[in-house]
Amino acid sequence: MENNIFDISGKNAVVTGGAGVLGGSIAKHLVEQGVNVVVLGRHQENTMAKVEELKQIGKADVIGVVSDVLDTEKLKTAREEIASKWGGIDILINCAGGNVPGATIPDDKTVFDMKIEDFEKVTQINMNGTVYPSLIFGELIAKKGEGSIINISSMASYSAITRVLGYTVAKHGIDGFTQWMAQEMAIKFSEKIRVNAIAPGFFIGNQNRALLINPDGSLTERSKKVIARTPMRRFGDITELNGAVQFLCSKAASFITGAVVPVDGGFSSFSGV
Numbered sequence: 515m516e517n518n519i520f521d522i523s524g525k526n527a528v529v530t531g532g533a534g535v536l537g538g539s540i541a542k543h544l545v546e547q548g549v550n551v552v553v554l555g556r557h558q559e560n561t562m563a564k565v566e567e568l569k570q571i572g573k574a575d576v577i578g579v580v581s582d583v584l585d586t587e588k589l590k591t592a593r594e595e596i597a598s599k600w601g602g603i604d605i606l607i608n609c610a611g612g613n614v615p616g617a618t619i620p621d622d623k624t625v626f627d628m629k630i631e632d633f634e635k636v637t638q639i640n641m642n643g644t645v646y647p648s649l650i651f652g653e654l655i656a657k658k659g660e661g662s663i664i665n666i667s668s669m670a671s672y673s674a675i676t677r678v679l680g681y682t683v684a685k686h687g688i689d690g691f692t693q694w695m696a697q698e699m700a701i702k703f704s705e706k707i708r709v710n711a712i713a714p715g716f717f718i719g720n721q722n723r724a725l726l727i728n729p730d731g732s733l734t735e736r737s738k739k740v741i742a743r744t745p746m747r748r749f750g751d752i753t754e755l756n757g758a759v760q761f762l763c764s765k766a767a768s769f770i771t772g773a774v775v776p777v778d779g780g781f782s783s784f785s786g787v
């Protein structure tokens with residue numbers, strides 16, 4: 515596979531939120547490509563179930579770490595465990611995140627009804643939950659002098675999406691952090707350390723299912739608006755993030771850093787008219 519610029523086999527990756535819908539799918543693809551994966555999840559049962567599932571692929575080592583992306587002490591302990599087992603890592607995918615129900619403003623309420631605590635919860639998990647693992651696991655990548663960090667942004671950082679203020683603010687923060695960390699790594703450590711983000715369009719996950727799909731399986735009014743703004747006229751399939759992830763982790767993207775790559779069926783580029 516020496517001439518395959520997309521080959522990522524033999525690398526070591528940490529996927530936060532690795533037991534979630536998108537993180538789990540990305541972790542699976544990485545293992546299928548021969549990448550050793552740490553599934554970092556918040557809950558023991560889900561995390562270990564995902565580890566067992568990925569081990570069945572039989573192509574790479576898979577480790578489960580139960581941790582919290584907002585708990586820096588636990589993250590440091592996880593980093594030491596991983597470093598002693600594998601020596602280092604090459605890839606960090608920051609997939610832990612998502613919306614918080616209380617921070618979604620219902621149609622019959624306004625921004626002035628939103629609880630500040632809910633705003634803080636959603637900005638913490640998405641923004642700090644990306645920054646802390648990048649600082650802690652990123653140090654292993656900095657020591658190695660080579661690697662790739664991928665953050666997960668959102669369509670909410672391209673243009674305003676109603677109801678989700680905290681989520682929007684946090685995902686804008688992720689884009690800014692991605693650019694900032696990209697320059698820091700390239701200037702102070704190595705041009706071979708790249709930091710990018712992927713901005714998924716609309717994929718049906720656990721957190722947005724109720725907003726997009728009615729209990730009878732039909733589309734909600736909100737999801738009809740999403741589809742109308744998506745030139746491909748459909749939601750994404752979670753496996754459609756895999757290509758962008760692999761590309762950004764591989765030599766094929768050796769001159770790409772600080773980018774936010776939309777994987778959105780055209781949503782971010784279309785005015786809807």
Ligand SMILES: NC(=O)c1ccc[n+]([C@@H]2O[C@H](COP(=O)([O-])OP(=O)(O)OC[C@H]3O[C@@H](n4cnc5c(N)ncnc54)[C@H](O)[C@@H]3O)[C@@H](O)[C@H]2O)c1
Pocket residue numbers: 530531532533534535536537554555556557581582583584609610611612613639640643666667668669713714715716717718719720721722
């Ligand atoms: N599903 C979509 O359409 C979509 C679109 C754009 C962006 N995203 C983003 O993709 C990412 C993954 O979303 P998903 O749809 O897979 O959601 P998900 O809920 O299935 O996965 C998120 C995972 O993060 C974990 N997590 C949450 N808080 C944590 C914490 N403090 N510490 C450790 N783990 C924690 C959860 O346990 C869960 O396993 C999120 O950042 C989300 O904002 C999703």
